Amino acid sequence: SAVISQKPSRDICQRGTSLTIQCQVDSQVTMMFWYRQQPGQSLTLIATANQGSEATYESGFVIDKFPISRPNLTFSTLTVSNMSPEDSSIYLCSVEGQYYGYTFGSGTRLTVV
């Protein structure tokens, strides 16, 4: 199955600033998924990123707050914009793997102060 390199692994950011998270996959994939995991919670899908088209956002998530880039079939970025303490979460990217299993990046732990 695919291997995903996600960076940064963690960051502490000032409120009002932005952070861009990168995911690099070792093989070409059609779709990439971005999830948020708030402290002690489950994973919630933010958006689905398809190469060459705009990302599709889930209810409650908007492009201005979480712009996504998908320039090619192996790379994607998620930006968390104008951050507030409520954005403190773990952010994970994911791709569909073999036999419909999914592979995840190692996650980015974001703390907003």
Add this chain to the structure above:
Amino acid sequence: AQTVTQSQPEMSVQEAETVTLSCTYDTSESDYYLFWYKQPPSRQMILVIRQEAYKQQNATENRFSVNFQKAAKSFSLKISDSQLGDAAMYFCAYRRDFGNEKLTFGTGTRLTIIP
């Protein structure tokens, strides 16, 4: 919309014993996939086991097995011979049988292994 429910926020088991984690789901689809993922403190999501809804046979992976009851929409995970390394959050997840579909996760069960 599909929903996944895990009614056990926390479970504990003695090392070497067997534990069962519960999961129920709601869907109107007939073809789908179910998964159990493990998330240790490293926060890496690790696929434990998967089940295709069209298969009647329950999936097994070494010490991990599932009890899939399609009519009841139940998908429990049994861990046999529990080991200290099994301590983690366990998430049940659902996926429709379409290409490039998202996963819908349950709320998770924190499993503690007692030495």
